[in-house]
Amino acid sequence: MLGDSREVFRAKARTFWWAAQLLPRDARDDAALVYAFCRLVDDTADDDRDTENARLALAALYNEVQGCVTARPLVAEFRAAAARLDLPLDSALELIEGARSDLNTVRVADDAELVRYCYRVASTVGLMMCAVLGVRRSEALPHAVDLGIAMQLTNICRDVAEDAANGRVYLPADRLARVGVHSEDLVRGRASAAGVAEVVRGTLELADRYYRSADGGMRDLPPRVRPAILVASRVYRAIGVRLRRRRCDALGGRTVVPWPEKLYWGTRAVAEALRPGMRGATPRWAHDATLHAALRGLPGANA
Numbered sequence: 001m002l003g004d005s006r007e008v009f010r011a012k013a014r015t016f017w018w019a020a021q022l023l024p025r026d027a028r029d030d031a032a033l034v035y036a037f038c039r040l041v042d043d044t045a046d047d048d049r050d051t052e053n054a055r056l057a058l059a060a061l062y063n064e065v066q067g068c069v070t071a072r073p074l075v076a077e078f079r080a081a082a083a084r085l086d087l088p089l090d091s092a093l094e095l096i097e098g099a100r101s102d103l104n105t106v107r108v109a110d111d112a113e114l115v116r117y118c119y120r121v122a123s124t125v126g127l128m129m130c131a132v133l134g135v136r137r138s139e140a141l142p143h144a145v146d147l148g149i150a151m152q153l154t155n156i157c158r159d160v161a162e163d164a165a166n167g168r169v170y171l172p173a174d175r176l177a178r179v180g181v182h183s184e185d186l187v188r189g190r191a192s193a194a195g196v197a198e199v200v201r202g203t204l205e206l207a208d209r210y211y212r213s214a215d216g217g218m219r220d221l222p223p224r225v226r227p228a229i230l231v232a233s234r235v236y237r238a239i240g241v242r243l244r245r246r247r248c249d250a251l252g253g254r255t256v257v258p259w260p261e262k263l264y265w266g267t268r269a270v271a272e273a274l275r276p277g278m279r280g281a282t283p284r285w286a287h288d289a290t291l292h293a294a295l296r297g298l299p300g301a302n303a
Contacts, residue, residue, distance in 0.1 A: 019235065022228035022270070023133075030081055030132040037078040038095060038125055045099040054103055062096050065089060087131035090299040091124035098124070106168035107183050111206065112294035114156075114172050115149055119295055122155075123148030127300055133225045142287040143217020145301060147229075149291075150210035151236050157200045157207070158239050160186070160250035175199045197248040204240045204248065209291065211237055216286045219278050226278065230269040238265045 020028050044061055048054040064071040066089070071079060082089055098120030108114045126148035130141060156163070156170040163170060164186040173183050179195035186196065214233060221229055238257045246252065257265075272278075295301035 019228045019232040019266070022225075022231060024224055027132055027134075027225055030085065031129065033078060033081055034087075034125070034128050034132055036074060037092065040074060041095055041099050045102055051103050055100065058096055058100050058103075062093060065092050065096070082131075085131040087128050088300055091127045094120050094299055095124040102168065106163075106170065108170050108172050110172045110174045114153075114170065114203075115294040116298065117170070118149040118152035118156075119145065119298055119301060122152035124300070133229070134222050135220055137220050139287070140217045140220030141300075142292060143214050143220070145295070146210040146217075146291060147214035147233060150207045150214055151233075153203055153207035153210065154236055154239050157203050157243060157248075157250060158255050160196060160200065162254065164189070164191075171196070171199050171203060175202055191251070193249060193251045196251055200243065200248040200250045204243065207237075207240060213288060213291055218273070223273075223278075227270045227273040230273045231266045234265040234269040234272075235262050238262070 020031050023031060041058075041061065044057045045054055048057065060069070061075070063069045064075045065079065067079065078092070079089070081087065082092070098117065101117065101120070108117065123145040126144040127141065130144050135141075135144070160171060167187055169176075169183040169186050171183075171186070176183060176186075176195070176199055179192070179198045181191050181195040181199070185191040211233065218226060218230060235257065238261055239255055242257055242261075243250065243255045246255065292301060
């Protein structure tokens with residue numbers, strides 16, 4: 001099963017797999033298992049065209065994670081790792097809830113709703129990874145939440161056209177309305193490219209706020225794993241950099257960061273991880289609590 005998880009990680013998570021090569025072997029194997037579980041959640045939601053079947057399959061997976069029914073081998077191995085690592089199963093359950101929400105007609109009203117969605121489908125993964133990486137200080141967790149939100153916002157900006165083709169619009173309706181675009185315009189392929197670009201630009205600025213906050217918690221990562229997380233953060237943020245070079249034209253094709261640029265950002269990230277300024281712990285007051293105002297009531301959000 002571990003071999004299968006490694007293969008899924010290598011084949012499906014190109015950026016994260018590349019960054020994970022900087023992790024110690026034990027952490028890399030646990031990261032592969034967490035990724036394989038997260039991929040199972042995504043595939044359970046996406047692979048069946050019948051929405052009701054997908055909903056039932058996610059409910060069954062939810063029960064497996066809870067331990068209410070006999071789990072398939074991957075989930076059983078994930079549960080065993082969770083017990084060994086003190087990994088929060090609540091985060092895994094919230095991830096499933098996020099996937100379940102994608103089965104509905106996806107329209108997002110505002111930034112608050114968008115941030116809550118990003119928490120469910122991405123920050124939960126960050127919280128699970130904190131357990132894998134040996135991050136124990138509670139002061140570090142809000143920053144991990146913010147890295148997940150930032151990365152998911154980047155994903156959303158990159159995938160506007162692809163999501164719209166699948167009937168999903170994650171760009172907030174109130175931002176779209178301010179530039180004269182309706183969510184249905186995107187779905188029908190009639191949206192103003194300039195208007196969408198303006199909303200993408202603003203959403204990337206929102207992502208940057210969360211990336212900056214995530215940087216504040218990097219000192220709490222154990223030195224042996226810090227380079228890998230900084231590489232993942234910087235290479236992912238580079239998607240937004242390239243989008244801006246294209247004047248945020250998210251409708252003109254998917255933005256991809258070529259390998260030479262990935263190597264550039266990755267090398268800079270490793271150097272940053274080794275700086276003396278990375279020593280010491282992150283104080284609780286270092287986190288801007290307003291970034292989590294929309295997360296109140298969500299399990300593990302530390303709002």
